[in-house]
Amino acid sequence: GQQLNQSPQSMFIQEGEDVSMNCTSSSIFNTWLWYKQDPGEGPVLLIALYKAGELTSNGRLTAQFGITRKDSFLNISASIPSDVGIYFCAGLGSSNTGKLIFGQGTTLQVKP
Amino acid sequence: DTGVSQDPRHKITKRGQNVTFRCDPISEHNRLYWYRQTLGQGPEFLTYFQNEAQLEKSRLLSDRFSAERPKGSFSTLEIQRTEQGDSAMYLCASSSTYRRGGRTDTQYFGPGTRLTVL
Numbered sequence: 001g002q003q004l005n006q007s008p009q010s011m012f013i014q015e016g017e018d019v020s021m022n023c024t025s026s027s028i029f030n031t032w033l034w035y036k037q038d039p040g041e042g043p044v045l046l047i048a049l050y051k052a053g054e055l056t057s058n059g060r061l062t063a064q065f066g067i068t069r070k071d072s073f074l075n076i077s078a079s080i081p082s083d084v085g086i087y088f089c090a091g092l093g094s095s096n097t098g099k100l101i102f103g104q105g106t107t108l109q110v111k112p
Numbered sequence: 113d114t115g116v117s118q119d120p121r122h123k124i125t126k127r128g129q130n131v132t133f134r135c136d137p138i139s140e141h142n143r144l145y146w147y148r149q150t151l152g153q154g155p156e157f158l159t160y161f162q163n164e165a166q167l168e169k170s171r172l173l174s175d176r177f178s179a180e181r182p183k184g185s186f187s188t189l190e191i192q193r194t195e196q197g198d199s200a201m202y203l204c205a206s207s208s209t210y211r212r213g214g215r216t217d218t219q220y221f222g223p224g225t226r227l228t229v230l
């Protein structure tokens with residue numbers, strides 16, 4: 001079945017540093033979504049990517065849809081303490097299925 | 113525009129009991145999805161509806177699980193004869209196939225219902 005490999009699994013960084021995380025798959029996806037989840041809450045959508053090669057920003061966040069459609073990355077610039085949480089990538093094979101495939105998550109901790 | 117809401121937020125039950133969760137999607141969203149998330153993992157797809165029709169079900173959705181969306185608005189997820197392995201966060205998401213409601217392929221999640229089976 002389709003699987004997403006997300007790395008790194010966890011990161012512990014200093015406030016102000018930039019962060020990069022990525023997801024790779026053996027399957028092609030038509031949509032890549034990046035979510036952030038706080039403990040006890042549902043995932044919150046950060047960035048949505050719909051076209052291969054697309055580069056999209058949302059404030060300090062930048063994400064790219066890989067040209068091969070099998071990977072995506074998320075960058076966070078100048079991290080702040082409220083960036084702490086778990087970041088998930090998710091891929092959708094086509095609009096005919098509702099099944100989002102999620103990565104295992106990247107846990108981010110920021111030291112003030 | 114309110115987001116996806118779920119009720120209850122937390123549920124503690126004893127093994128063997130039945131539980132029911134409710135999800136209200138974003139208004140104008142005609143697609144509604146259920147996922148399950150266990151500790152340390154990403155959400156796993158269970159099922160989804162487009163309007164009243166249940167269009168896709170995962171193999172994770174055993175015969176003890178049933179989801180309904182009778183009027184194409186809110187949805188319920190029932191688990192019968194709960195087992196300890198059912199303990200998880202149950203997440204609901206919604207999206208729209210109508211242009212005015214956004215994109216079909218962009219799912220917005222609710223806060224989840226945390227189920228603990230003792």
